[in-house]
Amino acid sequence: MSLVTDSPSLPEAAADSPLLAQVQLARAAARRTATLPTAIKNAALEAMATALLEHQEAILAANQADLEQAAEQVKAGELSASAYARLKLDAQKLADAVAGVRQVLRLPDPVGQALLIRELDEGLVLERRTYPLGVLGVIFESRPDALVQIAALAVKTGNSVLLKGGSEGLCSCQALMAAIQAGLQQIPEFPQGSLQLLTSRAEVKALLQLEGLVDLIIPRGSSSFVRYIMENTRIPVLGHADGLCHLYVDRAADVDMAVRLTLDSKTQYPAACNAIETLLVHAEIAPRFLPLAVQALREKGVELRGDPRCRQLVPDLIPASEADWRTEYADLILAIKMVDSLDEAIAHIERYGSRHTEAIVTEDAAAAQRFLDEVDAAGVFHNASTRFADGFRYGLGAEVGISTQKLPPRGPVGLEGLVTYRYQLRGRGHLVADYTAPQARPFQHRDRRDRLNTTGLS
Structure with missing residues (x-):
């Protein structure tokens, strides 16, 4: 069973989008990652963690290049001191990010979990099981270590993700993604295209128009930045505009x-x-x-x-x-x-x-x-x-962001916030007419709690 299906009709704005090929590749990958066994996803996460440490020198050098350019932007008033602080990625921050990847690895797989199993009648069984959301667009400012957190959560939840960091951290994000991709290449079962890095503002603008192809946008950054995202897309947005x-x-x-x-x-x-x-x-x-x-x-x-x-x-x-x-x-x-x-x-x-x-x-x-x-x-x-208030400190492994909306997910959004569920009904030729006729057959509605929390994946 696959989570992601092609849209019945392509949104008009998407037809001419330069991102169309990338998003279609991400959707194709999501069809495969939705049903990947937990062991494969965990192997991919360990390969990512190992590669990040192996590429530490290149990653920190790229971050230093970003910091030097950002320092000039701070002097010119083009970048805030707080943004500069979030940009810094030293050996300890990288080690913490790798620890977060391995914590995600150790967490239970949230995909394929049975939340409800109910016998409506003999041979007619209803299940509610968890599945990935599909294709995510995550846009964040400054913090390059956010890329690592988001990538780890996407792999574990079987989602594809298109990531766009701030221009001030471009070199850092490119180096991090190169290391992650090098790790994933060691796991041939893991599909290409599930993790992609966007590098320009034009791509962000195009991404926001891909309603029907992208399932969720998650912005992380200043209040003005998040509000811009919310006001310029019809794709569902998960995040918070202010942290007051x-x-x-x-x-x-x-x-x-x-x-x-x-x-x-x-x-x-x-x-x-x-x-x-x-x-x-x-x-x-x-x-x-x-x-x-x-x-x-x-x-x-x-x-x-x-x-x-x-x-x-x-x-x-x-x-x-x-x-x-x-x-x-x-x-x-x-x-x-x-x-x-x-x-x-x-x-x-x-x-x-x-x-x-x-x-x-x-x-x-x-x-x-x-x-x-x-x-x-x-x-x-x-x-x-x-x-x-942090996903890692809550034991969620990492977070894609913090949601302040009332409807769930709320607070730090980790694995559970990146899955949805679907109802699946298995019968033996059961007809609704049999339950509505004058001599209607009664429903049994027997909950099978003994089978709850069983995974549909292996």
Whole structure:
């Protein structure tokens, strides 16, 4: 059984697309990868991991070339400092990416899983089984290591993927893809065309018009970039436009813990979408917490902006404006607001948050539970850094991105987010008429839980 079928009619915009041949190759590959045995997919992942390490010198040299060019773009104001930070790929980052590939290898195969097996009647059996989505278009800015994560997830889930990194990381992406392809060539059963690298903006524009040929677009990057993708395609889009995260320090917080969590959530990697942009502080704890937090944050080079009440405690804070509560800085800048209650903190998050990741610091279990229950976000944390919102840290192996939409998948999108399901019905010549006649035969609807979670692949 194949997942992907050719569209009955080609979209008009696709007929003249220079990408048409590549997408058709990807769809042909998806027909084969949809039913590849787990052992073959795992062998492909191990070959990819080995090849990435073998090609480390070439990969890091390519990244250095990108960094040198990007440094000039930063000086000219054409590239942000946060984008430059995400671009860097050193030996440790590459090792982490390879570890992610091998973690994906060890995870259960999400394809072919039986989610439901129900005997509607004797000899009439309904199954709901998982299958790959088909052809994915993943467009990301800066981070070249994202290419490795996405490729690993695509291989394990049996999807084909067309990847497009930012122009600032072109050399890095080309070197990474060359290494990955070298590894995949060691596995003859793995079809060519399942992983392809796009290199130009014109290809992205064309890709967005291929409705009916591409099954899902996943953008990763700045809010303006993601919004552009969402507004310029009719293909389903999975992602998030903003990463405006908050940390709320409750009146019952442990002050030392709150300072540590604030530092980690903001400064551990400020360019990440799960770094906090606003710090909410309860008025009762502010006199004890705020001076310590300000000192620690300034030692890390953070520019601090505060509301009038915070500035009464720390007069040299930069005045915060309404715009600061709505801004994703992705940089060493933090806005601070004082609140009088948990309700006020939740209301602020509801108004300004992006449903990405929100956290509370408190020793009050009831307050923590209210926060976890009432704050509507993909990730809601208690006494933990917002930086934990990550597919690798969740044990998903890797992620293609983080979704802030309410419908699933939500949060870090790993293996389970890249499969869909279909209903399969097996009978013995059963007729609906037999179940609707005056002497209708009754349905049995017996669930076969003993056969659940069995894979249809070997």
